[in-house]
Amino acid sequence: MTVTETARPGVPRPRADALRNRERIVAAARGLFVEFGSAVPLDDVARRAGVGNATLYRHFPDRDALVHAVVLAVVSSTTARAEAALASGGDPFVALREFTHAAADERMGALCLMISDSFDHHHPDLVACRERLDAAAGLLVRRAQDAGRMRSDVGLGDLVVALSQLTRPLPGTGPTTLDRFVHRHLDILLDGFEAPARSELTGSPVTLGDLRSQCGGAVNKP
Structure with a gap:
């Protein structure tokens, strides 16, 4: 299946x-x-x-049915990658780093652009899969923080925002151009997530709940 x-x-x-x-x-x-x-x-x-x-x-x-299937496939694949990272053992920040790069390959930022106001964010299949993803990705973050390998003043929502922005094509460019830069820039970003912190951040850690309250439910996956 x-x-x-x-x-x-x-x-x-x-x-x-x-x-x-x-x-x-x-x-x-x-x-x-x-x-x-x-x-x-x-x-x-x-x-x-x-x-x-x-x-x-x-x-x-219709097109809406196809868009739904594509989004569900991406969320399901990203969930499998998060759960595989959890099962990998070893350094918890390395596991988080590996998951983040794997999630980037799902092109979430580019695909988020296709979701219209008519998209059903509350479809039972999507909700169930998204809850699994939230749990797995959240546990990856908590494990890295509990081990002292990830700074404590960031949250899963911060990672989601960064992934969404870095995997969104620049104006006038295509997927090939994106491939040249995304993993390099993710490594730069993840160095900033690693503990010990080298700077003091403004604001407070961003949660998935924060994102969904601000985006009307449009942010549904890391």
Whole structure:
């Protein structure tokens, strides 16, 4: 079962070929959304996925359904990366650093730009996955701080803000340009998160709750 197709009681499991087509469509849409935004023609999505338009619309009757599937896939993948970092053992700040770089590869900043006001942030599948991600990423931060490896005057929300900004394409640039800089600049950023602190920060640590209260629920994943 894929992250974009959740089993429900009484509903037959889709055939393997149908699942593969769905996965190809979601992967193609995600790549095109990052490159060109969510307004990209769905014909282009079908073409990149190697399926017919009828197959695309059989899985996703409209653009909103496809956007939902892409966002759920990204959150699910990021969650798996956070949980893998938790299970890795060793230095907790190294685990946090590895997760942060892995999360950057999910291109959350670029994908956040495609979420419209009509996007359902409260869909049960998305809420459940997001709660798992919040718990895993939050535990990574707490472990690093409890071990004295991460400064105590920052929060998970600070990391989310930084990831969102660093993985958002600069005006007039594309994914290739972003790839050249994002991991380098993440390392510079993470050096500032590491303890002992080398400066005094203004304000207070940012939590996910702070972000959601300010952004109307639009910030839903690190």
